[in-house]
Structures are given as C-alpha cells and as structure tokens.
Amino acid sequence: MSQTITEENILNLAAKIAVQAKVDNVKKSQIENLLASVEISSDPKNSLLVVSLYAYRQAGRGEISRRTADLVYEAMRSLSEAGCGREDARKLLGFVKWIYESLEEKKIPRVDIRELRFQDVLKILRGG
Numbered sequence: 001m002s003q004t005i006t007e008e009n010i011l012n013l014a015a016k017i018a019v020q021a022k023v024d025n026v027k028k029s030q031i032e033n034l035l036a037s038v039e040i041s042s043d044p045k046n047s048l049l050v051v052s053l054y055a056y057r058q059a060g061r062g063e064i065s066r067r068t069a070d071l072v073y074e075a076m077r078s079l080s081e082a083g084c085g086r087e088d089a090r091k092l093l094g095f096v097k098w099i100y101e102s103l104e105e106k107k108i109p110r111v112d113i114r115e116l117r118f119q120d121v122l123k124i125l126r127g128g
Contacts, residue, residue: 005079015116018097018103020071033058035093040054044087056069
C-alpha cells in the first residue's frame, strides 16, 4: 500500500535517527558514511535497500547502535512504501547529518524516540 511522504514526515524520521545516533554516541563519520551509502547502488530504487544493509553492517561491526540501524531501516522502508527513491533518501540522510551536527554540543534530555518530532529537536536546540 502506497502512502504519501511529506517533507514534514522526512524531517520527523531524520530527527529520530539523528537523536538516537547522538544518544548512542555514534561518530559523525558514521553519519556521513550513511549519507554516502545512498550512492552505492546504480538503481535509484535499490538505494533504499542498500542504505538499510549498510546501517545493519555498521551495527554488526559496532560502529553504530542496533537502535540507530533499526530507525534507518524504518525510514528507508517508509520511503520505499511511498514510492520514493535515491533523491528522498539523500534528502532524509542530509537532514540527519544537519540535525546530528546541530546537536553535537547539546545535552539530550530523556526522550521517547518513537514519539520524537522535528519540532522537539528545535526545542532542544533553542534550549527548551
């Protein structure tokens, strides 16, 4: 069943991944590598699968947490179910990178990642 993905949905998915990665002390280079993994497949639709595979590979190597990999998979699955491809994955992971970098010097309050929204990240960034 196809669903529509809005930019707000993409921002919310990105916020969850970035905050989980920050909470789990994922290195910035791993976020950059996730973004780069979008380009590995020659088929734009397969890019989403490749990103998920790469995330789980890195989790298996201890480079990112399993929780972060699961959120990457869920985001890529949501994009795939909406008929999205490489461009949307690139956009989402670009937002992940920006959010993660914005949070580098911030202390993350206790949050329920499943309920987290992009607006919540903006509140954290504002110090609220």
